[in-house]
Amino acid sequence: MANFLYQLGAVAARRRWLVLVAWVTVLAAAGVGAATLSKPTSSSITIPGTESQRAIELLAEKFPGTGGASARIVVAAPTGHVLTEATYTTLASDALTALAKAPQVISVSGFTESTLSADKRIAYADVSYAVAVADITDESKEALETIVAPARAAGLQVEFSGGVISTTEEAGSSSELYGMIIAYFVLALTLGGLVIAGMPLLNALFGVGIGMLGIQVVTGFVTLNSTAPALATMLGLAVGIDYALFIVARHRQQVRDGMDVHESIAIANGTAGSAVVFAGVTVVIALCGLAVAGIPFLTVMGLCAAATVAVTVLLAITLIPAILGFSGARIATSHIGFLSKRGEPKANPFGQRWARIATARPWLTVIACLAVVGAMAFPVLDMNLGLPSDGTKSTGTTERRAYDLLAEGFGDGFNAPLTLVLSGPGRTDMAAVATKAAAALSGDADIAVAVAAATNKAGDVSILSVIPKSGPDSQETKELVNRIRAAGKQAQENGITPYVTGTTAFNNDVSDKLSSALAPFLVLIVVLALVLLLLVFRSILVPVKAAAGFLLSLGASMGMVTFVFQQGHLGGVFGIEATGPILSFLPVLVIGILFGLAMDYEVFLVSRVKEAFTHHGDARQAISDGMRDSARVVTAAGLIMTAVFAAFIFGSDATIKAIGFSLAIGVVVDAFIVRMTLVPAVLHLLGRSAWWLPQWLGRILPNVDIEGAALVQPAAGGSAHLHHHAGDIRDVADANRSIGLDPAAAMRDRTAEEPHQRR
Numbered sequence: 001m002a003n004f005l006y007q008l009g010a011v012a013a014r015r016r017w018l019v020l021v022a023w024v025t026v027l028a029a030a031g032v033g034a035a036t037l038s039k040p041t042s043s044s045i046t047i048p049g050t051e052s053q054r055a056i057e058l059l060a061e062k063f064p065g066t067g068g069a070s071a072r073i074v075v076a077a078p079t080g081h082v083l084t085e086a087t088y089t090t091l092a093s094d095a096l097t098a099l100a101k102a103p104q105v106i107s108v109s110g111f112t113e114s115t116l117s118a119d120k121r122i123a124y125a126d127v128s129y130a131v132a133v134a135d136i137t138d139e140s141k142e143a144l145e146t147i148v149a150p151a152r153a154a155g156l157q158v159e160f161s162g163g164v165i166s167t168t169e170e171a172g173s174s175s176e177l178y179g180m181i182i183a184y185f186v187l188a189l190t191l192g193g194l195v196i197a198g199m200p201l202l203n204a205l206f207g208v209g210i211g212m213l214g215i216q217v218v219t220g221f222v223t224l225n226s227t228a229p230a231l232a233t234m235l236g237l238a239v240g241i242d243y244a245l246f247i248v249a250r251h252r253q254q255v256r257d258g259m260d261v262h263e264s265i266a267i268a269n270g271t272a273g274s275a276v277v278f279a280g281v282t283v284v285i286a287l288c289g290l291a292v293a294g295i296p297f298l299t300v301m302g303l304c305a306a307a308t309v310a311v312t313v314l315l316a317i318t319l320i321p322a323i324l325g326f327s328g329a330r331i332a333t334s335h336i337g338f339l340s341k342r343g344e345p346k347a348n349p350f351g352q353r354w355a356r357i358a359t360a361r362p363w364l365t366v367i368a369c370l371a372v373v374g375a376m377a378f379p380v381l382d383m384n385l386g387l388p389s390d391g392t393k394s395t396g397t398t399e400r401r402a403y404d405l406l407a408e409g410f411g412d413g414f415n416a417p418l419t420l421v422l423s424g425p426g427r428t429d430m431a432a433v434a435t436k437a438a439a440a441l442s443g444d445a446d447i448a449v450a451v452a453a454a455t456n457k458a459g460d461v462s463i464l465s466v467i468p469k470s471g472p473d474s475q476e477t478k479e480l481v482n483r484i485r486a487a488g489k490q491a492q493e494n495g496i497t498p499y500v501t502g503t504t505a506f507n508n509d510v511s512d513k514l515s516s517a518l519a520p521f522l523v524l525i526v527v528l529a530l531v532l533l534l535l536v537f538r539s540i541l542v543p544v545k546a547a548a549g550f551l552l553s554l555g556a557s558m559g560m561v562t563f564v565f566q567q568g569h570l571g572g573v574f575g576i577e578a579t580g581p582i583l584s585f586l587p588v589l590v591i592g593i594l595f596g597l598a599m600d601y602e603v604f605l606v607s608r609v610k611e612a613f614t615h616h617g618d619a620r621q622a623i624s625d626g627m628r629d630s631a632r633v634v635t636a637a638g639l640i641m642t643a644v645f646a647a648f649i650f651g652s653d654a655t656i657k658a659i660g661f662s663l664a665i666g667v668v669v670d671a672f673i674v675r676m677t678l679v680p681a682v683l684h685l686l687g688r689s690a691w692w693l694p695q696w697l698g699r700i701l702p703n704v705d706i707e708g709a710a711l712v713q714p715a716a717g718g719s720a721h722l723h724h725h726a727g728d729i730r731d732v733a734d735a736n737r738s739i740g741l742d743p744a745a746a747m748r749d750r751t752a753e754e755p756h757q758r759r
Contacts, residue, residue, distance in 0.1 A: 005270045034214075038220060050513060073160060077156060082121055083120055161390055186640050208240065212232065227301060239313075247321075290302030355627040355628070385514070385584045393578075422496055437450075481505045514584045525550075538703075576657070605634050649664065
């Protein structure tokens with residue numbers, strides 16, 4: 001792979017205009033496709049095979065027209081007034097008449113005595129549409145807003161729930177921009193220049209642009225969850241910047257050391273580019289692995305994010321060499337004095353100093369790291385999974401305001417309605433059965449109202465509406481769903497099949513489905529990590545250590561999410577206005593994403609340690625040498641990823657907040673506590689045994705060569721890039737002698753341990 005990427009980098013640098021035009025063309029084509037085919041995303045979630053989903057499908061079959069969207073209009077009178085005043089009743093009558101004639105509307109109900117609160121200050125009406133939310137036109141939405149405008153002008157508060165009309169706070173619109181500004185400053189300080197700092201950003205912008213436009217094209221054929229574009233943007237920015245950073249940093253250092261510009265581009269693409277490709281493939285595999293959960297919307301989210309990451313990898317190994325070709329030798333200089341000085345190599349760099357600190361008392365370092373991560377992970381024992389209700393949204397959204405008004409006027413349980421569907425194939429008396437069932441349910445202490453709502457014309461399916469006393473996120477409502485389902489099993493003996501659906505029932509089903517998939521997915525990810533790292537490092541203990549470190553990072557991430565989003569600590573700092581259960585799909589999502597990112601840092605950091613060890617054979621000295629060459633760039637990459645993810649915390653969408661927070665915490669823990677601190681201490685304790693591999697296994701394993709070892713060998717048909725490494729080889733020999741090692745002996749040791757690795 002290293003030789004192929006070397007040749008690719010050389011061609012991209014020579015044909016830089018062609019490469020640039022090609023990518024601009026791809027971006028333009030994606031833009032045209034998006035403008036032509038894009039359709040709105042949807043916030044709805046479907047889980048095939050669950051009881052709640054079967055109930056929805058049965059209703060759509062037996063009650064045609066019920067499968068469309070529904071907008072609930074919630075109205076509140078000003079303080080000191082009631083909705084029964086003549087002015088308000090006239091407005092309500094006019095609004096209902098207009099709503100019935102609005103585009104795509106099939107029925108309107110409400111603003112009656114039964115939909116009026118006890119204090120007559122709050123009321124609601126339901127507007128049913130013939131199509132799903134994603135298919136409601138802008139004309140229909142504008143008509144709805146226009147119809148309620150007179151009520152607002154009269155001083156009434158009007159809010160919406162149901163997803164037809166949705167509002168978000170403006171504060172979340174610039175999250176990506178804030179993250180990129182921070183990333184740019186980190187890049188400028190790391191690379192020592194303003195122009196060079198823009199190269200990784202350009203790579204990320206191209207990748208995210210193509211990825212987002214491509215997702216818009218996909219919406220023309222498949223309905224995507226509204227979270228998918230945000231997740232793809234988040235990951236595309238983070239990995240797009242980081243992957244380009246590794247290649248640019250390597251190239252700049254080589255040019256500073258006197259290497260020819262074009263040769264350096266090819267070498268950087270063959271060495272750092274190899275690690276980038278491996279890391280990117282790892283992230284893509286992990287994201288595609290989300291399909292294991294068997295949940296369509298999660299699979300689609302993973303595939304969209306994986307496609308965006310794949311594009312950023314291709315950009316990093318083609319567009320970055322082309323841009324570096326444009327910059328020429330100017331890459332090694334900066335007109336800003338303090339930035340140029342920061343980019344110069346130091347006699348005792350940060351990475352080397354930190355390695356000595358971490359390995360000075362390795363057992364103490366290990367214990368301290370485990371204590372910190374353990375404390376962060378502890379709250380995960382209290383984690384409660386579910387799906388967010390409108391009650392967890394920001395008060396800046398109309399959905400949250402509607403939720404609060406309904407809870408105030410009708411009780412918390414009004415926002416957690418349950419629908420009990422009774423199916424009796426071949427029977428015609430289901431209306432009577434539903435009436436008896438409603439009377440029986442009314443005796444439950446946790447049920448506020450239970451009424452038989454409707455029966456189809458054939459008389460074989462009836463619907464009961466059940467209003468709990470507790471809210472949608474409460475444990476009492478979840479237990480109520482379980483009790484109703486348990487009681488329903490007895491009805492099956494009489495040929496009646498009950499189905500429970502509704503917000504809480506659906507949340508229970510999603511949580512159960514994801515919980516059953518969580519363990520197999522985690523096992524798959526850990527096994528994948530062991531296999532991939534075994535191929536990369538040709539070691540037994542290093543992959544085990546890396547997988548264990550990933551589990552620590554995952555535990556800390558989920559623990560802190562529970563601590564903040566569920567338990568409510570530090571909620572004000574992060575703009576969290578209401579606590580609730582943790583997103584059911586968040587653990588699976590974080591496992592897939594964090595695994596890929598954790599393996600990135602493991603590869604970029606430990607591969608340089610391995611490279612140093614294979615040069616001089618001193619396992620403990622290799623830790624210091626490897627971190628000297630990689631810690632600064634890994635630190636910058638960790639800071640950039642943290643900044644990008646953290647920027648999404650301060651948006652208004654609760655789902656995106658939780659994803660951004662969990663990934664930001666996961667990256668901080670993995671990059672700085674696990675990889676930069678714990679890993680050097682563990683490698684120090686393991687010594688040479690860290691790189692032990694049975695000879696029989698060494699003969700079986702293929703040589704992946706992500707470190708570019710093949711580049712120091714004459715390539716087939718020529719040795720065009722061999723001479724550039726002669727100085728490096730002499731430097732290694734000199735370094736060996738300076739620390740008292742015999743180069744020949746070191747080479748014999750290395751050859752004995754790794755007979756199939758070429759150097």
